[in-house]
Structure formats: structure tokens, C-alpha cells
Amino acid sequence: MANITAADVMKLRKMTSAGMMDCKNALIEADGDFQKAVDIIREKGKLVAAKRADRETSEGAVESRIHGNKGILVALGCETDFVARTEGFQALVQSIADVAIKEFPADTDALKACKMANGETVEKEIEVFTGKTGEKLSLVYYGRVEAPFIYTYLHKLTGKLGALVGFNKEVPEDLAKGIAMQVASMNPIGIYPEDCSQEILDREYKVAVEKTKEELVQKAIDAALNKAGINPSHVDSEAHIDSNTAKGWITPEQAEQARTIIKTVGEEKAASLPAPMVENIAKGRVQKFLKESTLTEQEYQMAGDKTIVKDAIAKVDKEAKVVDFKRISLSD
The missing domain is CATH 3.30.479.20 (Elongation factor Ts, dimerisation domain)
Structure with missing residues (x-):
């Protein structure tokens, strides 16, 4: 077995940046062969990486x-x-x-x-x-x-x-x-807005359509609940209905009435939503998304007012982009 000195350990440490004990153990395993010791340390790194492959690196x-x-x-x-x-x-x-x-x-x-x-x-x-x-x-x-x-x-x-x-x-x-x-x-x-891919635009439009439908349906449900004298926030989920009934904020009869209204009005409104209105609202949401998400259309954070980025740049140099x-x- 090779005689491993402190100088050998330091030499390997300079070569690999590994810890002192890792270097010493690698030299012992390699019987003093520096190239083998370097390979051992590298393989250890691969092994650790493989074992922790599912860990997050945030x-x-x-x-x-x-x-x-x-x-x-x-x-x-x-x-x-x-x-x-x-x-x-x-x-x-x-x-x-x-x-x-x-x-x-x-x-x-x-x-x-x-x-x-x-x-x-x-x-x-x-x-x-x-x-x-x-x-x-x-x-x-x-x-x-x-x-x-x-x-x-x-x-x-x-x-x-x-x-x-x-x-x-x-x-x-x-x-x-x-x-x-x-x-x-x-x-x-x-x-620029035109830089956004069709894939992003299609995805945002789909999300906007679903959100618009949900909001219109919910608006109709809330109106029906208010008309029946039931606070919509008291029955916005099954958990709230149960807890607010137990607290006495709504009666068992109101709880059942709320469930019926939510189901029937929701289904009726969802089936009768005018497609052109939904599409127009969704398109407006997409335009708002583009304004908030593309650099030149965003409000310039350093301006302190409603100035957008492209105008802030043009104010300094009209040719700059x-x-x-x-x-x-x-x-x-």
C-alpha cells in the first residue's frame, strides 16, 4: 500500500477541489495513483448526482x-x-x-x-x-x-x-x-406583442374563454341567491354551506335552496351564454395579457406614472430599441 502524505492529499485537492478526506480516501483506494484518484472522485460526483437527480435546485x-x-x-x-x-x-x-x-x-x-x-x-x-x-x-x-x-x-x-x-x-x-x-x-x-407565438396566444385565449364563462355563470348565480335573500359568500362552497349552517348564519332550508339555485341557475346560464359576447370579452383579456406581459407595452416601473416602456425609451432616444x-x- 502506498504511503499517502499530506502533500499528496493537498496536491489532489488542488487538482479536483474535493474535500481533504475525500482526497485522502480516493488516494488510498487508488493506491497512490493520482489519475485513478481523480477518476474515483469524479465517479463519486456522478453517483451523488444520480442519487439526488429528483432533488430541486432552487x-x-x-x-x-x-x-x-x-x-x-x-x-x-x-x-x-x-x-x-x-x-x-x-x-x-x-x-x-x-x-x-x-x-x-x-x-x-x-x-x-x-x-x-x-x-x-x-x-x-x-x-x-x-x-x-x-x-x-x-x-x-x-x-x-x-x-x-x-x-x-x-x-x-x-x-x-x-x-x-x-x-x-x-x-x-x-x-x-x-x-x-x-x-x-x-x-x-x-x-413586442407580435413576438408571442400562436401557441401562447391560443393558450391564453382558451384560458380567457373559460374564465369569462365561469364569471358570467357565477354572476347569474349570485344575482339569484341575492334575490332569494341568501348571501352568496355564505354558500360559495359545500364546506361554507355546512359550517355556516352549523353557525346558524343560514337555515337548513336556505342551505338546500342555495344548492338548488347553484345547480339549476348555473346549468341554465352555462347553456345560454351568447358565444359572440364570450369571444369579445376573451379577446379583450388576451389583449390585456399582451399589454402586461410584453416588455415594450408594460408600464415602466422606473417612471412612477403610466408611461409604458417603449415611450420611456423613445423619450430618451427615438431611434433606440x-x-x-x-x-x-x-x-x-
């Missing part, structure tokens, strides 16, 4: 980089805030961001395959750190922006929220920061 850190007309946004997730705050974890996030802006890969899989400064891939370094911490780590997000002018905002208080915004030209820093903060806080689904943005929040 903690972690977000980092960004900008170089010229290129910008990147990355998020490394872990299970606990304790691990996220360690120097090792933060250093790993920084290193991944450095690699991302240098290589500027097309997507997350390509970033995982990029080589770190020590020659190992991003994916393998994450596996090694997984073995070291005993927690699941995952590259939760990677996004990139190419634009003439780019600005980034990171929420330093939590370290779990970030945005990257590309403009068609340089704009004042206060405006760029304001728009980046807008993206981070308001989570728009696109820049947002051409792309990326956002990630580990808390969503």
Missing part, C-alpha cells in the same frame, strides 16, 4: 458577463443556500461565466462541453463539486445576447435573479439599467 447563483457586443447569463443551481454561499460554489459560477463569454457557445449543452481553465469540461467540474458537497448541482440556465449595446442587472441581495438586455445602439446607463431591472422584475414573455433580452430567476 438555490444557487446567477452571473453575467459582457464583452463588446456579446453578453451571457448563467445560473448554477444547488439544493441549499448554505452551499450557494460557499466560496467554492461562487468561484465555480464565476469560472463558468468566464468560459461562457470566452467561448460563447450556442446553448447549454455546448456550454457543458466547454473546457475550463484546468482542462476539464464544465459538466465534469460540476460533477466533481457535486461529489464534494453531497448536493445536486445543475446548470439551470444559459442564455446569450448579441447586440450593439448590452446591459446587465443582477439582484445582489439574493444572487438568484438576473437579466441581460440588448439594444440596437448605445443608450444612457440609467435607461439601460432601468430596462434591465424591468426585465428582471416584471418577467416579460417577449419584446430593445432587440433582445434574457432573464433567469431561481426563485420562479
Whole structure:
């Protein structure tokens, strides 16, 4: 059996960033062979990752980089805030961001395959750190922006929220920061209403139709209940009907009358809803959704009034436009 010294342990630790005991045990198992010891530590990381594959990684850190007309946004997730705050974890996030802006890969899989400064891939370094911490780590997000002018905002208080915004030209820093903060806080689904896919529009229209029908039916039921002298809020669920009957707020006869009204009026109203009216209301809801969910149509949070984002930008520079943005929040 090889004689494992403290210097050997430190050497392996520098090579892998693993814990002292993990390094010592790996060297003992490898009989002093450093390459085998490195492989053992890597395999341990894969094993831990496999065992904890179903764990959520809602903690972690977000980092960004900008170089010229290129910008990147990355998020490394872990299970606990304790691990996220360690120097090792933060250093790993920084290193991944450095690699991302240098290589500027097309997507997350390509970033995982990029080589770190020590020659190992991003994916393998994450596996090694997984073995070291005993927690699941995952590259939760990677996004990139190419634009003439780019600005980034990171929420330093939590370290779990970030945005990257590309403009068609340089704009004042206060405006760029304001728009980046807008993206981070308001989570728009696109820049312009026309950017929304048909799939999103169809989904929102379907939701709007169902919500409109439910509200119209409920409005008819409430009117019938009020006409019968029954407070609708006292009978809005079976649990409330039972509890309010027990409290004496409604009589058993009123409880049965309410059940009959809810059933009969609800069915009659649902069967007689005018389709054109439902469709018009639903279309209005979709337009409201687009106004609230697309960046240029949102109320600009930094304005303090009803000014929308596109008008706030035009007020500073009529030729300036947002051409792309990326956002990630580990808390969503």
C-alpha cells in the first residue's frame, strides 16, 4: 500500500477541489495513483448526482458577463443556500461565466462541453463539486445576447435573479439599467406583442374563454341567491354551506335552496351564454395579457406614472430599441 502524505492529499485537492478526506480516501483506494484518484472522485460526483437527480435546485447563483457586443447569463443551481454561499460554489459560477463569454457557445449543452481553465469540461467540474458537497448541482440556465449595446442587472441581495438586455445602439446607463431591472422584475414573455407565438396566444385565449364563462355563470348565480335573500359568500362552497349552517348564519332550508339555485341557475346560464359576447370579452383579456406581459407595452416601473416602456425609451432616444433580452430567476 502506498504511503499517502499530506502533500499528496493537498496536491489532489488542488487538482479536483474535493474535500481533504475525500482526497485522502480516493488516494488510498487508488493506491497512490493520482489519475485513478481523480477518476474515483469524479465517479463519486456522478453517483451523488444520480442519487439526488429528483432533488430541486432552487438555490444557487446567477452571473453575467459582457464583452463588446456579446453578453451571457448563467445560473448554477444547488439544493441549499448554505452551499450557494460557499466560496467554492461562487468561484465555480464565476469560472463558468468566464468560459461562457470566452467561448460563447450556442446553448447549454455546448456550454457543458466547454473546457475550463484546468482542462476539464464544465459538466465534469460540476460533477466533481457535486461529489464534494453531497448536493445536486445543475446548470439551470444559459442564455446569450448579441447586440450593439448590452446591459446587465443582477439582484445582489439574493444572487438568484438576473437579466441581460440588448439594444440596437448605445443608450444612457440609467435607461439601460432601468430596462434591465424591468426585465428582471416584471418577467416579460417577449419584446413586442407580435413576438408571442400562436401557441401562447391560443393558450391564453382558451384560458380567457373559460374564465369569462365561469364569471358570467357565477354572476347569474349570485344575482339569484341575492334575490332569494341568501348571501352568496355564505354558500360559495359545500364546506361554507355546512359550517355556516352549523353557525346558524343560514337555515337548513336556505342551505338546500342555495344548492338548488347553484345547480339549476348555473346549468341554465352555462347553456345560454351568447358565444359572440364570450369571444369579445376573451379577446379583450388576451389583449390585456399582451399589454402586461410584453416588455415594450408594460408600464415602466422606473417612471412612477403610466408611461409604458417603449415611450420611456423613445423619450430618451427615438431611434433606440430593445432587440433582445434574457432573464433567469431561481426563485420562479
